[in-house]
Amino acid sequence: AGFAQGRGLVRLGADGKARRPIAVPGENPVTGLAVDARDQLWVDDGERVSLLDRRGRLVRTFAHRPVLACPAEEGDARRYGDLALGPGAVYVADRCRATVSEYSRSGVLRATVVLPGGTPASGLAFLRAGQGRPDRLLVTVPDRARLLVFDASRFGDGARPLQVRKVRRVGGGDRPQPTGVVADRFGQVVVADAANHVLLFLDGDNDFSLYRVRGVPGRGGSGVGRLRSPAALSQSGQDGSGIAGNLWVADTGNRRVQRFDVGSYTWFARTVRAPDVEPLAITPQPCAGAVSVRVNAGEAWTRTPQVTVRVVAPADATGLTFLGSSTPEPVALREDCDYDRLLAAGDTDVQVRIDGGAQDGEVLSDRIGLDTQPPRVRSASVRWVRRDQRWELKVRAVDRAGPAGTTGASGISGAHTVLHSGRRNGSAGTVRVVDGRAVGYTRDGRSLAWVRVLDRAGNASDWVRVERR
Structure with missing residues (x-):
């Protein structure tokens, strides 16, 4: 479980007992968490995504593209932003802008979708194909009380939702504020409603119909099993184990984590506090080596015009100029060597001219194919x-x-x-x-x-x- 203070994560066992905390990079709020099949931990802080191994060591990190400044005082981390994993993909809901982006596991941007309504998302979940329906990406939008459903296989710039579901007001409560969302392999979906202090159980294979509510609508409580402003959810896999399908709830208003089974039993309600650990240091990838330019980590094709260009410039260079079909654009040298570029129609490569130094005027290039049209x-x-x-x-x-x-x-x-x-x-x-x-x-x-x-x-x-x- 992460905190708005950032710095670190608390760890709880299945019995609710505290384990060794885990430090995370930087001090930005923890916006999203996910665990992959190798027990590696993915952490989003609103500006970057970090991958930690099962022992808490930093494997790699990559920035949101284009680079986004999202300080702690902007974008309430209890309300906005999340991270979810799909096959070979990392989905990120930005905390400080109304977009959801898809990245490769190595951090290459594949697509960015601007959400209808212009407000940030709160929760993300990947729902696998079933009952003749495609892999779907579920997105909750608290300010509009909506659940957006995207076709994950057709997720690309400008994609529109397959469905826009209004989250129902239950039991005469307040206007819903859907936050966390999870989905299991049977197509069952659970949405946390922070405004009404409940969990909503939906049938993802039956038009997301509501079939169950857990909690007392509109009446938060601090007793075991009661909720107050739940902000995030996680779910154990449906693998036949003793914790299969169990729900883990960030009961934010009560400053605790609760574990529920698939029925009505509450295993524990454990109060948690942000751990006092030193944040992990981020060591930038060395900007050294042979003078070169590389687009999207060397990938040959992209389906979004937004690309990342890594330029290793000569030590005596004073600047760079991006060339191409558009007007030449001079840029200052960056310490991390990474530059955001937007491909124009007709571009088949990215060209960069070195300014200053012994190689002044030399042009470097790397090919990239832009294909936004499906076969x-x-x-x-x-x-x-x-x-x-x-x-x-x-x-x-x-x-x-x-x-x-x-x-x-x-x-x-x-x-x-x-x-x-x-x-x-x-x-x-x-x-x-x-x-x-x-x-x-x-x-x-x-x-x-x-x-x-x-x-x-x-x-x-x-x-x-x-x-x-």
């Missing part, structure tokens, strides 16, 4: 090959986005990926697409009912039903 499946068919005793899947697709997001020739060049499944929004297997055609074989025909195509930048087509021949 389109033209046809998909499957047939039984008696001679080989297996199913043959054929897919034809077109991707009209060129290397800079411009219209290119029809057909797909290079390798793309086809997901195939027995039902819409599943993912039972993959084949590769080369030059617009894909042929794959399998002995299990049950996984060949639906297909979708992913391009190199991660844009996804719609699911298309496979024709049987």
Whole structure:
């Protein structure tokens, strides 16, 4: 559990007993927490995301992009901001602006979505595909009493929610303020309502219908099992263990953590205080080595024009100038060597001119492909090959986005990926697409009912039903 004071985290065992606290980088408020499958801890403080190993050692850290100043006195950490993990992705709800961003696990920005209504989000949760529905990213917006539902596979700049659900007022309470949110593998969703001091249980596979309320609406309390302004939630995995599905609640108004089972039992209510630990020091990545420029850590493609450019300049350089299709822009040298840039239409690379020193006027560049358009499946068919005793899947697709997001020739060049499944929004297997055609074989025909195509930048087509021949 983290605190608005930052600095460190308290740790509690399943029995509620305190364990050794964990220091975190800096002194900004702890805005979001998540634990991955390797028991590594992800921490967001409103300006940066840090990864700690299971022993509390700092593995790496990356800044929000574009760089954001979000001091402790701005953006109430009890109300705004969160972090959630998806397959290969880190989702961050900014505490000081109304955006949700997706990053790779190494910190490369993939997409930024401006939330409708212009107010920051409070909670994030990743809901895996099920019942014919896609992987979904759930976002709570307390100032608008809304739960936003995004298609995680189509999450990109300008994405709109699949659904905008109004969080219901229950039991004659106050206007809801949804904060923390969790979702389990069965599609069940729990939302904390800080204004009414309750937890709302929703069916994520049935239009997020409300089926249960825990707490007394509009009446906060300090007794065991009662809540006062709950701000955040976590949930143990549905893995069959003794704590499977248990809810862990940041009962903020009571300054404690509570552990609930999936029914009505309260295992403990433990008062907690911010630990007195020294924050971890952040050692910037050395800005040294050969003179070079690198875009998005060397990735070849991006689906957002917002990129991070790392420039190692000569020691005697006095500045840099970014070139390209737009007007040349001089910039001062940065100590961390990282610069935020916005690609323009038609850009196929980033060019940087060195100003001053022995290499004055020399231009460095790195290629990057901007592709914001999803591919389109033209046809998909499957047939039984008696001679080989297996199913043959054929897919034809077109991707009209060129290397800079411009219209290119029809057909797909290079390798793309086809997901195939027995039902819409599943993912039972993959084949590769080369030059617009894909042929794959399998002995299990049950996984060949639906297909979708992913391009190199991660844009996804719609699911298309496979024709049987």
